[in-house]
Amino acid sequence: MNAEVRVQETQAEASLIEQFAGLAKDQGGVSAETREKAFAEFKEAGLPHRRVEEWHYTDLRAKMRQAFAPAANAGEAVALPELLDDGATARIAIVDGYYRADLSSGVLPEGVTISPIAEGASLFPAKDAIISLNAAFQQEGVSIEVAEGVEVATAIEISHITTGAEKATYPRNRFVVGNGANVLIVERFLGEAGAVYQTNAATEIRVGDEASATFIKLQDESRKAQHLDSVALKIGAHADVNHFTLNAGSDLSRTQLFVEFEGEESNLGARGISVLGDTQHSDVTLFVDHAVPNCESRELYKSVIADKARSVFQGKIIVRPDAQKTDGQMMVQSLLLSEEAEMNAKPELEIFADDVQCAHGSTTGEIDEDLLFYLRARGIPEAEARKMLVLAFLAEAIEEIENERVVALLETQLRALLGSEE
Amino acid sequence: MLEIKNLHAHVEGNEILRGIDLTVKPGEVHAIMGPNGSGKSTLSYVLAGKEDYEITEGSISYNGEDMLELGADERAAAGMFLAFQYPIEIPGVATMTFLKTALNAQRRSRGLEDLPTPEFMKLVKEKSKDLNVSPEMLRRPLNVGFSGGEKKRAEILQMALLEPTLCVLDETDSGLDIDALRIVSEGVNKLRDPSRGMIVITHYQRLLDHIVPDFVHVLSKGKIVKSGGKELALELEANGYADYVGEEAA
Numbered sequence A: 001m002n003a004e005v006r007v008q009e010t011q012a013e014a015s016l017i018e019q020f021a022g023l024a025k026d027q028g029g030v031s032a033e034t035r036e037k038a039f040a041e042f043k044e045a046g047l048p049h050r051r052v053e054e055w056h057y058t059d060l061r062a063k064m065r066q067a068f069a070p071a072a073n074a075g076e077a078v079a080l081p082e083l084l085d086d087g088a089t090a091r092i093a094i095v096d097g098y099y100r101a102d103l104s105s106g107v108l109p110e111g112v113t114i115s116p117i118a119e120g121a122s123l124f125p126a127k128d129a130i131i132s133l134n135a136a137f138q139q140e141g142v143s144i145e146v147a148e149g150v151e152v153a154t155a156i157e158i159s160h161i162t163t164g165a166e167k168a169t170y171p172r173n174r175f176v177v178g179n180g181a182n183v184l185i186v187e188r189f190l191g192e193a194g195a196v197y198q199t200n201a202a203t204e205i206r207v208g209d210e211a212s213a214t215f216i217k218l219q220d221e222s223r224k225a226q227h228l229d230s231v232a233l234k235i236g237a238h239a240d241v242n243h244f245t246l247n248a249g250s251d252l253s254r255t256q257l258f259v260e261f262e263g264e265e266s267n268l269g270a271r272g273i274s275v276l277g278d279t280q281h282s283d284v285t286l287f288v289d290h291a292v293p294n295c296e297s298r299e300l301y302k303s304v305i306a307d308k309a310r311s312v313f314q315g316k317i318i319v320r321p322d323a324q325k326t327d328g329q330m331m332v333q334s335l336l337l338s339e340e341a342e343m344n345a346k347p348e349l350e351i352f353a354d355d356v357q358c359a360h361g362s363t364t365g366e367i368d369e370d371l372l373f374y375l376r377a378r379g380i381p382e383a384e385a386r387k388m389l390v391l392a393f394l395a396e397a398i399e400e401i402e403n404e405r406v407v408a409l410l411e412t413q414l415r416a417l418l419g420s421e422e
Numbered sequence B: 001m002l003e004i005k006n007l008h009a010h011v012e013g014n015e016i017l018r019g020i021d022l023t024v025k026p027g028e029v030h031a032i033m034g035p036n037g038s039g040k041s042t043l044s045y046v047l048a049g050k051e052d053y054e055i056t057e058g059s060i061s062y063n064g065e066d067m068l069e070l071g072a073d074e075r076a077a078a079g080m081f082l083a084f085q086y087p088i089e090i091p092g093v094a095t096m097t098f099l100k101t102a103l104n105a106q107r108r109s110r111g112l113e114d115l116p117t118p119e120f121m122k123l124v125k126e127k128s129k130d131l132n133v134s135p136e137m138l139r140r141p142l143n144v145g146f147s148g149g150e151k152k153r154a155e156i157l158q159m160a161l162l163e164p165t166l167c168v169l170d171e172t173d174s175g176l177d178i179d180a181l182r183i184v185s186e187g188v189n190k191l192r193d194p195s196r197g198m199i200v201i202t203h204y205q206r207l208l209d210h211i212v213p214d215f216v217h218v219l220s221k222g223k224i225v226k227s228g229g230k231e232l233a234l235e236l237e238a239n240g241y242a243d244y245v246g247e248e249a250a
């Protein structure tokens, strides 16, 4: 630690300290000791601000003016959204951070267990103030375990719903995919339109050897909400993993994904789309640790930014000295729809092995007027033509997912989001 | 009926069209020939409503409507169609989605219902067979990876589907092999109709052997310098443009 003088506590920090003091610490299967330790870490760091490198573009200290009190229990009146996939889907409802078994539905095959989360060693590789904050306040999330060799044909949809306003939720979940298992887990974050609230979620995922897993996160919180989400993803050997994030809601959102390859010959597809307008600020921060040889990762993040919105992408692929034959390709592409829209892209490679194939790139552009003219010259009205081009730009991030069910699901979401007909 | 009067167009400060007068009546086919850079594509873009050009003088009216007041999509809805000299590739836009969106957009603008999907599919199948456009091409994103000739056939397929009343073909023959030239010309001739006008821009007589024009115009330095019947094209083929464009042009 350097001898920097601590800045004065913000109002939000003061509220958090007060809320923690009054928190019932023996809930949610986590010991009071763990909570105390996590909160001490948070207190030490404070809310991250722009002089913390990982948070440079998202000054949470400035943006989080107040901290709402954590929801003490699950709200009663819950409007469950329709399931996303018309195929077989099991729903897990997490309301205001609490698992509501009574609202969950659908039959899961043998070999899949869902239970309230219990204490376990953290999979997060680094200390981070908002992860600590989640650990300190964590509510009652779920642990989903897929036993070895089980192929789950049923998609699992976790609906995180915040009821009402002016509250904070701290869901924490764990997914364990056994060796040779196969699963699709969709997480949705939703709230009441226009409601002001805060979500600070954390998810720890472990994918076993020869497993195949797809994780989809759809962030469609209220446009006034603040959404923080941290995901740790550990991948075994010969595994095939996809992670996809769609950011559409929230006034402020930050998704941080920490991936580590622990076994050789595995593949990761980490992709995402942010569709932003008004004054939305959305940050995707990605850390992919090629800790072992012979793994392949593909990172592709696309943003469409209108009005005065701002999208941030920070991605770091790190290739450890032993990780020979690593193949990592990271791409960030953005489409600016207004003069005031802003993109901050910071893709980075840190390579310590010599026999690797890695690349990264970033492009920022506007809608191509020649393409627009071609579509209009065929009678397609300008607004519709623009939507088609935005959809075309984004489609690539979806099409590369080699799972037809997921592609169809995401395309439907995207069309609905853009109000497009086809 | 299309009436272009004293049309002047600038791009980035350069005057490209310098007073064009042209009238195309229903049922007529007009060929426009002229040296490279004389403004043929510019004229076609200006007609279609591309926004890069500044119209400094003159007018374009179609069926009594002032086209210069309308956006590109509205002109298409009014019945105009431009087959591009260089059709654009649009990755991420499925060809079928594009065709359906375009067709239904035009139908809506004319107060018609959307065409039900099965009927649309049938229509595309029928027209694409005529033009030798394979189902495999239709499954690709719009024009992506199409060869030069395939792109031109795809343009004519769009034209056949949309059934415009004024067809502007900008060098549709360039890049076509001998068989494709015949197929495309047959496709165009099928659309010849007493109610439909056509402007065919080309450098070569061989297209006009297939699509026989009623009038031939020579465009040079942004002006029509000579008009005549179909025999004018034969004369140009034999003697070049030298007689009409002055000594600067080759």
Ligand SMILES: Nc1ncnc2c1ncn2[C@@H]1O[C@H](COP(=O)(O)OP(=O)(O)OP(=O)(O)O)[C@@H](O)[C@H]1O
Pocket (backbone or CB within 6 Å): B011, B012, B014, B016, B034, B035, B036, B037, B038, B039, B040, B041, B042, B043, B052, B085
């Ligand atoms: N965007 C532009 N900026 C500057 N000059 C342009 C632009 N577009 C066209 N021009 C110029 O206008 C002139 C006419 O171009 P145009 O494409 O209309 O010619 P053309 O008759 O179609 O030629 P070709 O037979 O080669 O197709 C050319 O000199 C060209 O360089």
Ligand SMILES: [Mg+2]
Pocket (backbone or CB within 6 Å): B040, B041, B042, B085, B170, B171
């Ligand atoms: Mg031209």
